[in-house]
Amino acid sequence: MKQILRGGTVVTGSGSFQADVLIDGEKVAAVGTGEEIGKLAQGDTAVEDVRGCLLFPGFIDAHTHFDLHVAGTVTADDFETGTRAAVRGGTTTIVDFGTQYAGESLAEGLKNWHEKADGKCSCDYGFHMSISDWNPSVSRELDDMMEAGITSFKLYMTYDTQVDDRTIFEILRRLKEVGGITGVHCENSGMIAALQAEAKAQGKMGVSSHPATRPAAAEAEAIDRLLRLAEVVDIPVIVVHLTCREGYEVIMEARRRGQKVYAETCLSIC
Numbered sequence: 001m002k003q004i005l006r007g008g009t010v011v012t013g014s015g016s017f018q019a020d021v022l023i024d025g026e027k028v029a030a031v032g033t034g035e036e037i038g039k040l041a042q043g044d045t046a047v048e049d050v051r052g053c054l055l056f057p058g059f060i061d062a063h064t065h066f067d068l069h070v071a072g073t074v075t076a077d078d079f080e081t082g083t084r085a086a087v088r089g090g091t092t093t094i095v096d097f098g099t100q101y102a103g104e105s106l107a108e109g110l111k112n113w114h115e116k117a118d119g120k121c122s123c124d125y126g127f128h129m130s131i132s133d134w135n136p137s138v139s140r141e142l143d144d145m146m147e148a149g150i151t152s153f154k155l156y157m158t159y160d161t162q163v164d165d166r167t168i169f170e171i172l173r174r175l176k177e178v179g180g181i182t183g184v185h186c187e188n189s190g191m192i193a194a195l196q197a198e199a200k201a202q203g204k205m206g207v208s209s210h211p212a213t214r215p216a217a218a219e220a221e222a223i224d225r226l227l228r229l230a231e232v233v234d235i236p237v238i239v240v241h242l243t244c245r246e247g248y249e250v251i252m253e254a255r256r257r258g259q260k261v262y263a264e265t266c267l268s269i270c
Protein backbone atom coordinates (compact mmCIF):
# COMPACT_ATOMS: atom_id res chain seq x y z
CA MET A 1 0.00 0.00 0.00
CA LYS A 2 1.44 3.36 -1.05
CA GLN A 3 0.62 6.69 0.49
CA ILE A 4 1.54 10.28 -0.35
CA LEU A 5 1.79 12.92 2.36
CA ARG A 6 1.18 16.12 0.40
CA GLY A 7 2.28 19.66 1.12
CA GLY A 8 3.91 19.26 4.54
CA THR A 9 7.17 20.71 5.82
CA VAL A 10 9.82 18.00 5.90
CA VAL A 11 12.31 18.40 8.76
CA THR A 12 15.71 16.71 8.38
CA GLY A 13 19.05 16.92 10.16
CA SER A 14 20.18 19.60 7.73
CA GLY A 15 17.12 21.81 7.53
CA SER A 16 13.44 21.95 6.63
CA PHE A 17 11.64 22.36 3.31
CA GLN A 18 8.28 21.91 1.65
CA ALA A 19 7.94 18.54 -0.06
CA ASP A 20 5.69 15.60 -0.76
CA VAL A 21 6.60 12.27 0.78
CA LEU A 22 5.88 8.89 -0.77
CA ILE A 23 5.52 6.00 1.66
CA ASP A 24 5.62 2.43 0.41
CA GLY A 25 4.53 -0.05 3.08
CA GLU A 26 6.51 0.95 6.17
CA LYS A 27 9.24 2.81 4.30
CA VAL A 28 9.74 6.34 3.04
CA ALA A 29 10.27 5.64 -0.67
CA ALA A 30 10.87 9.21 -1.91
CA VAL A 31 10.81 12.87 -0.91
CA GLY A 32 10.37 15.47 -3.62
CA THR A 33 8.15 17.95 -5.40
CA GLY A 34 4.50 17.13 -6.08
CA GLU A 35 5.35 16.42 -9.71
CA GLU A 36 8.27 14.07 -8.91
CA ILE A 37 6.32 12.15 -6.32
CA GLY A 38 3.24 11.99 -8.57
CA LYS A 39 5.32 10.26 -11.26
CA LEU A 40 6.70 7.70 -8.80
CA ALA A 41 3.35 6.88 -7.24
CA GLN A 42 1.58 4.54 -9.57
CA GLY A 43 -1.49 2.44 -9.00
CA ASP A 44 -3.35 2.42 -5.74
CA THR A 45 -1.96 5.35 -3.75
CA ALA A 46 -3.76 7.15 -0.94
CA VAL A 47 -3.15 10.89 -0.65
CA GLU A 48 -3.19 12.71 2.67
CA ASP A 49 -3.17 16.51 2.74
CA VAL A 50 -0.72 17.52 5.48
CA ARG A 51 -0.29 21.21 4.72
CA GLY A 52 0.66 23.08 7.86
CA CYS A 53 2.18 19.96 9.43
CA LEU A 54 5.82 19.26 10.23
CA LEU A 55 7.03 15.83 9.06
CA PHE A 56 9.87 14.41 11.15
CA PRO A 57 11.81 11.18 10.71
CA GLY A 58 10.74 8.63 13.33
CA PHE A 59 12.51 9.40 16.61
CA ILE A 60 14.62 6.78 18.38
CA ASP A 61 14.57 6.59 22.18
CA ALA A 62 17.64 4.56 23.09
CA HIS A 63 16.98 4.65 26.84
CA THR A 64 13.71 3.19 28.06
CA HIS A 65 12.94 1.03 31.10
CA PHE A 66 9.66 -0.79 30.58
CA ASP A 67 8.41 -3.36 33.10
CA LEU A 68 11.69 -3.12 35.01
CA HIS A 69 11.87 -4.31 38.59
CA VAL A 70 14.51 -2.16 40.26
CA ALA A 71 15.20 -0.47 43.62
CA GLY A 72 12.20 -2.12 45.27
CA THR A 73 9.65 -0.98 42.69
CA VAL A 74 8.54 -1.49 39.09
CA THR A 75 8.69 1.14 36.37
CA ALA A 76 5.30 2.68 35.57
CA ASP A 77 5.10 1.68 31.90
CA ASP A 78 5.28 -1.77 30.40
CA PHE A 79 5.97 -2.46 26.72
CA GLU A 80 2.33 -2.06 25.77
CA THR A 81 1.69 1.34 27.36
CA GLY A 82 5.22 2.63 26.86
CA THR A 83 5.38 1.99 23.13
CA ARG A 84 1.85 3.34 22.67
CA ALA A 85 2.99 6.57 24.33
CA ALA A 86 6.13 6.51 22.17
CA VAL A 87 4.31 6.52 18.84
CA ARG A 88 1.97 9.23 20.07
CA GLY A 89 5.01 11.46 20.47
CA GLY A 90 6.64 10.51 17.17
CA THR A 91 9.09 7.96 18.55
CA THR A 92 9.04 4.96 16.24
CA THR A 93 11.89 2.94 17.74
CA ILE A 94 12.79 2.28 21.36
CA VAL A 95 15.79 0.46 22.78
CA ASP A 96 15.04 -0.96 26.23
CA PHE A 97 17.45 -2.36 28.78
CA GLY A 98 17.10 -6.12 29.02
CA THR A 99 18.37 -6.97 32.48
CA GLN A 100 20.34 -9.86 33.90
CA TYR A 101 19.42 -10.21 37.55
CA ALA A 102 21.66 -11.99 40.09
CA GLY A 103 21.96 -15.71 39.36
CA GLU A 104 20.73 -15.40 35.77
CA SER A 105 22.66 -15.87 32.55
CA LEU A 106 22.53 -13.12 29.93
CA ALA A 107 20.54 -15.52 27.73
CA GLU A 108 17.91 -15.87 30.48
CA GLY A 109 17.76 -12.10 30.91
CA LEU A 110 17.31 -11.60 27.17
CA LYS A 111 14.63 -14.30 27.02
CA ASN A 112 12.75 -12.62 29.86
CA TRP A 113 12.81 -9.31 28.01
CA HIS A 114 11.54 -10.86 24.81
CA GLU A 115 8.68 -12.34 26.84
CA LYS A 116 7.86 -8.92 28.25
CA ALA A 117 8.00 -7.22 24.83
CA ASP A 118 7.17 -9.62 22.02
CA GLY A 119 3.67 -9.15 20.63
CA LYS A 120 2.97 -6.11 22.85
CA CYS A 121 4.80 -3.28 21.10
CA SER A 122 3.31 -0.55 18.92
CA CYS A 123 6.69 0.53 17.55
CA ASP A 124 10.02 -1.03 16.56
CA TYR A 125 12.14 -2.13 19.48
CA GLY A 126 15.54 -3.50 20.36
CA PHE A 127 17.49 -4.26 23.51
CA HIS A 128 20.67 -3.37 25.31
CA MET A 129 21.60 -5.81 28.09
CA SER A 130 22.35 -4.74 31.66
CA ILE A 131 25.00 -6.94 33.24
CA SER A 132 24.74 -7.33 37.01
CA ASP A 133 26.24 -10.77 37.74
CA TRP A 134 29.66 -11.13 36.12
CA ASN A 135 31.48 -14.46 35.97
CA PRO A 136 33.49 -16.47 33.40
CA SER A 137 30.38 -18.03 31.89
CA VAL A 138 28.72 -14.63 31.44
CA SER A 139 31.95 -13.38 29.90
CA ARG A 140 31.76 -16.19 27.31
CA GLU A 141 28.13 -15.32 26.63
CA LEU A 142 29.09 -11.90 25.29
CA ASP A 143 29.95 -13.54 21.95
CA ASP A 144 26.40 -14.99 21.76
CA MET A 145 24.91 -11.60 22.64
CA MET A 146 26.81 -9.90 19.82
CA GLU A 147 25.58 -12.60 17.47
CA ALA A 148 21.99 -12.09 18.68
CA GLY A 149 22.30 -8.39 17.79
CA ILE A 150 22.83 -7.17 21.35
CA THR A 151 25.90 -4.97 20.92
CA SER A 152 25.34 -2.41 23.66
CA PHE A 153 25.25 -3.00 27.39
CA LYS A 154 24.64 -1.18 30.65
CA LEU A 155 26.40 -1.22 33.97
CA TYR A 156 25.24 0.31 37.23
CA MET A 157 27.64 1.78 39.79
CA THR A 158 24.75 1.79 42.29
CA TYR A 159 21.44 -0.02 43.08
CA ASP A 160 21.02 -3.79 43.52
CA THR A 161 22.35 -4.27 39.99
CA GLN A 162 25.64 -2.59 41.00
CA VAL A 163 29.00 -3.85 39.71
CA ASP A 164 32.32 -3.01 41.38
CA ASP A 165 35.36 -1.36 39.80
CA ARG A 166 37.17 -4.59 39.05
CA THR A 167 34.07 -5.98 37.34
CA ILE A 168 33.63 -2.83 35.28
CA PHE A 169 37.27 -3.07 34.23
CA GLU A 170 36.97 -6.75 33.25
CA ILE A 171 33.75 -6.12 31.32
CA LEU A 172 35.32 -3.21 29.45
CA ARG A 173 38.24 -5.48 28.50
CA ARG A 174 35.84 -8.13 27.13
CA LEU A 175 33.72 -5.56 25.31
CA LYS A 176 36.83 -4.31 23.58
CA GLU A 177 37.53 -7.88 22.41
CA VAL A 178 34.03 -8.51 21.07
CA GLY A 179 33.46 -4.99 19.71
CA GLY A 180 30.63 -3.99 22.06
CA ILE A 181 30.01 -0.78 23.97
CA THR A 182 28.47 0.00 27.34
CA GLY A 183 26.56 2.81 28.94
CA VAL A 184 27.16 3.30 32.64
CA HIS A 185 25.01 4.71 35.43
CA CYS A 186 27.64 6.73 37.31
CA GLU A 187 27.16 7.47 41.01
CA ASN A 188 29.29 6.91 44.09
CA SER A 189 26.98 4.47 45.85
CA GLY A 190 28.89 4.47 49.15
CA MET A 191 28.66 8.24 49.56
CA ILE A 192 24.95 8.23 48.71
CA ALA A 193 24.19 5.35 51.11
CA ALA A 194 25.90 7.21 53.97
CA LEU A 195 24.07 10.47 53.22
CA GLN A 196 20.75 8.65 52.98
CA ALA A 197 21.34 6.93 56.34
CA GLU A 198 22.09 10.32 57.93
CA ALA A 199 18.96 11.89 56.41
CA LYS A 200 16.78 8.96 57.55
CA ALA A 201 18.19 9.19 61.09
CA GLN A 202 17.12 12.86 61.14
CA GLY A 203 13.64 11.95 59.88
CA LYS A 204 14.23 13.69 56.56
CA MET A 205 12.28 11.37 54.29
CA GLY A 206 10.79 13.90 51.86
CA VAL A 207 11.56 14.65 48.23
CA SER A 208 13.40 17.79 49.34
CA SER A 209 16.14 15.56 50.80
CA HIS A 210 16.87 14.09 47.41
CA PRO A 211 19.39 16.71 46.19
CA ALA A 212 21.20 16.72 49.54
CA THR A 213 21.65 12.95 49.49
CA ARG A 214 22.80 12.89 45.85
CA PRO A 215 25.35 15.69 45.49
CA ALA A 216 26.85 16.47 42.08
CA ALA A 217 30.23 15.27 43.38
CA ALA A 218 28.82 11.74 43.77
CA GLU A 219 28.12 11.68 40.04
CA ALA A 220 31.31 13.47 38.96
CA GLU A 221 33.51 11.17 41.03
CA ALA A 222 31.93 8.04 39.54
CA ILE A 223 32.18 9.41 35.99
CA ASP A 224 35.85 10.14 36.55
CA ARG A 225 36.43 6.62 37.93
CA LEU A 226 34.65 5.05 34.95
CA LEU A 227 36.57 7.16 32.45
CA ARG A 228 39.91 6.29 34.06
CA LEU A 229 39.01 2.58 33.82
CA ALA A 230 38.04 3.09 30.16
CA GLU A 231 41.24 5.04 29.56
CA VAL A 232 43.39 2.08 30.60
CA VAL A 233 41.30 -0.38 28.58
CA ASP A 234 41.26 2.12 25.68
CA ILE A 235 37.59 1.76 24.80
CA PRO A 236 34.82 4.32 24.11
CA VAL A 237 32.05 4.48 26.75
CA ILE A 238 28.68 6.16 27.20
CA VAL A 239 27.81 8.15 30.32
CA VAL A 240 24.06 7.73 30.59
CA HIS A 241 21.77 10.42 31.99
CA LEU A 242 24.38 13.03 32.84
CA THR A 243 22.78 15.51 35.26
CA CYS A 244 25.38 18.08 36.31
CA ARG A 245 28.08 20.50 35.19
CA GLU A 246 30.68 18.80 37.42
CA GLY A 247 30.18 15.54 35.53
CA TYR A 248 30.21 17.30 32.18
CA GLU A 249 33.56 18.89 33.02
CA VAL A 250 35.03 15.47 33.85
CA ILE A 251 33.86 14.20 30.46
CA MET A 252 35.35 17.19 28.63
CA GLU A 253 38.65 16.65 30.43
CA ALA A 254 38.70 13.00 29.29
CA ARG A 255 37.95 14.09 25.74
CA ARG A 256 40.87 16.50 25.89
CA ARG A 257 43.05 13.53 26.90
CA GLY A 258 41.91 11.89 23.65
CA GLN A 259 39.21 9.55 24.97
CA LYS A 260 36.01 8.88 23.08
CA VAL A 261 33.17 9.51 25.52
CA TYR A 262 29.49 9.79 24.64
CA ALA A 263 27.12 11.49 27.04
CA GLU A 264 23.37 11.48 27.32
CA THR A 265 21.49 14.10 29.29
CA CYS A 266 18.46 13.40 31.42
CA LEU A 267 16.75 15.06 34.34
CA SER A 268 15.52 11.89 36.03
CA ILE A 269 17.79 8.93 36.41
CA CYS A 270 17.51 5.19 36.65
Ligand SMILES: [Zn+2]
Nearest residue numbers: 063065269270
Ligand atom coordinates in the same frame (compact mmCIF):
# COMPACT_ATOMS: atom_id res chain seq x y z
ZN1 LIG B 1 18.43 3.91 32.69
